[in-house]
Amino acid sequence: MLYEFIASVAVVYLFLMVYFNKIHKKFEKNRPPLITGYIPFIGVALQFGKDPKAYQDHLRTIYGDVFTIYVMGQFITVIKSPHDVQKIYTQPKKFDFHAISHKHALNTFGLPRTITPDHAHDQHTLMVRNLQNLDLDYLTTRARDRLEEMLLTPKNKEWQQVNMHNWISYIIVSVTTRSMFGDNLPIDQIYKDYFPFDEQFQILASGLPPSLKKDAIEKRRKFARHFEQSNPNEDACDLIKLRHEGLTEHCQDVPLGMGHCMGVISWVAMTNTLNATFWCMYYLLQLPKDVTQLIVDEIKSELVFSEGSVLPEITHESLNKLEKLDSLFDEVLRFTFSTMSTRVVTQPIDYKSSSGKVYHFEQNDFLMLSNSHYDPDLFEEPNKFKWDRFLTMNKEPLKDGKPAKLGSFFMTFGGGVSKCPGRFFAKNEMKIFAIALLLAFDIDVVKDGKPSMDKSRWCFQTAPPLNGDVIIKYRLKK
Numbered sequence: 001m002l003y004e005f006i007a008s009v010a011v012v013y014l015f016l017m018v019y020f021n022k023i024h025k026k027f028e029k030n031r032p033p034l035i036t037g038y039i040p041f042i043g044v045a046l047q048f049g050k051d052p053k054a055y056q057d058h059l060r061t062i063y064g065d066v067f068t069i070y071v072m073g074q075f076i077t078v079i080k081s082p083h084d085v086q087k088i089y090t091q092p093k094k095f096d097f098h099a100i101s102h103k104h105a106l107n108t109f110g111l112p113r114t115i116t117p118d119h120a121h122d123q124h125t126l127m128v129r130n131l132q133n134l135d136l137d138y139l140t141t142r143a144r145d146r147l148e149e150m151l152l153t154p155k156n157k158e159w160q161q162v163n164m165h166n167w168i169s170y171i172i173v174s175v176t177t178r179s180m181f182g183d184n185l186p187i188d189q190i191y192k193d194y195f196p197f198d199e200q201f202q203i204l205a206s207g208l209p210p211s212l213k214k215d216a217i218e219k220r221r222k223f224a225r226h227f228e229q230s231n232p233n234e235d236a237c238d239l240i241k242l243r244h245e246g247l248t249e250h251c252q253d254v255p256l257g258m259g260h261c262m263g264v265i266s267w268v269a270m271t272n273t274l275n276a277t278f279w280c281m282y283y284l285l286q287l288p289k290d291v292t293q294l295i296v297d298e299i300k301s302e303l304v305f306s307e308g309s310v311l312p313e314i315t316h317e318s319l320n321k322l323e324k325l326d327s328l329f330d331e332v333l334r335f336t337f338s339t340m341s342t343r344v345v346t347q348p349i350d351y352k353s354s355s356g357k358v359y360h361f362e363q364n365d366f367l368m369l370s371n372s373h374y375d376p377d378l379f380e381e382p383n384k385f386k387w388d389r390f391l392t393m394n395k396e397p398l399k400d401g402k403p404a405k406l407g408s409f410f411m412t413f414g415g416g417v418s419k420c421p422g423r424f425f426a427k428n429e430m431k432i433f434a435i436a437l438l439l440a441f442d443i444d445v446v447k448d449g450k451p452s453m454d455k456s457r458w459c460f461q462t463a464p465p466l467n468g469d470v471i472i473k474y475r476l477k478k
């Protein structure tokens with residue numbers, strides 16, 4: 001029995017090695033180096049999953065700026081040079097985002113299979129138009145009002161002690177959901193079911209067969225059921241109403257079809273935002289007093305306060321004037337940045353990299369564009385946190401003497417035509433939160449567990465804090 005088992009493992013192993021070799025050899029000329037590891041199917045998933053950034057940095061020292069790794073049944077070509085990343089961002093026809101995001105959305109979020117890439121493209125147009133423009137002020141005002149309603153309550157006149165990440169997560173889940181989907185969804189259940197689902201993201205996105213993802217699929221179902229509605233709420237933003245209208249025909253005979261179509265929007269709006277808000281507020285609370293005062297002064301001078309109101313009137317345009325708060329947040333997002341952009345190659349191409357080396361990419365090659373936020377040629381003293389770095393950014397030349405365009409190397413929201421369309425709303429939400437904390441509250445850090453970032457989430461989403469709770473107490477200023 002044991003011999004049979006060992007023999008069958010050896011056969012599978014040999015088969016996979018031949019398979020890797022074939023793939024590798026088939027296009028051997030100019031193909032990026034391939035790192036498969038020694039475990040069939042799993043490939044280098046263990047090394048990659050533990051600390052994806054450190055592992056990629058290590059491989060870069062051996063293989064250079066472009067290499068392919070085999071992870072859980074998938075080949076991923078990693079692009080490390082920031083100049084190549086920029087080149088790829090500017091060629092969306094050859095290096096497409098939507099083909100991947102659509103394929104991913106079908107598998108990872110359980111969308112109805114009748115939704116084609118064309119429908120997905122229409123949905124993308126809708127997101128960009130509404131999130132970046134038509135719905136932006138509506139969402140921003142609603143976020144302000146809901147934050148005010150949650151924070152400026154009589155209860156908060158007394159000291160409240162909270163775990164900062166839990167507290168912020170609940171507020172972001174609540175404010176984001178209510179602003180986008182309307183006021184009458186079950187926030188407490190959405191909050192409860194969000195984290196078990198979010199933790200399964202990597203499993204859901206992996207190449208594992210559905211039979212091995214049952215638990216993850218069940219957690220996704222529990223989250224999605226809160227968004228299964230035959231009609232959107234009256235006070236939902238137009239994006240949600242139009243998405244509902246556009247996808248109804250695909251969802252009619254699919255159990256929880258609409259729940260999944262809306263659940264993905266809720267997830268995408270919250271997953272990065274709640275961790276990013278945590279890090280922004282965490283760094284905000286650590287600023288020296290004189291810097292905090294500069295930021296407060298700017299808020300008071302740039303925004304309009306109506307009589308008797310603690311929070312100012314807020315629009316996207318008015319929040320844009322807060323350059324100091326903007327710089328602080330961009331620096332936090334640079335510093336704690338961990339997501340990576342992905343692209344798929346649409347046609348066979350000989351790609352000339354910025355180093356002059358030519359790589360052959362095949363159609364459907366999956367690219368992961370690495371971040372350059374710690375590159376000392378682009379960001380001076382990259383390991384140092386400088387709250388005002390982005391106030392002077394773009395004014396000094398790069399080390400190689402070329403004019404600086406650091407803004408384009410800031411990759412927190414991706415780049416090119418598929419740059420995150422929710423970035424303005426996300427930053428507005430964070431700014432309003434910060435304004436409320438700075439103007440209306442006394443805050444004490446009771447315990448700073450000096451959290452690190454959960455590196456296992458690196459590449460996939462803004463990393464949550466790990467190993468070290470931050471406990472604060474807050475109360476409304478007297």
Ligand code: HEM
Nearest residue numbers: 124268269272273276341412413414415418419420422426
């Ligand atoms: C700090 C918070 C956020 C971060 C760091 C973030 C980051 C990203 C990144 C890196 C991408 C991929 C872009 C690319 O590869 O070029 C993306 C895509 C996307 N994000 Fe965000 N995001 C945030 C908040 C939001 C919010 C609040 C919303 C919605 C209200 C949103 C909606 C989307 C959508 C719909 C896409 C897909 C875009 C497409 O189809 O082209 N994001 N985001």
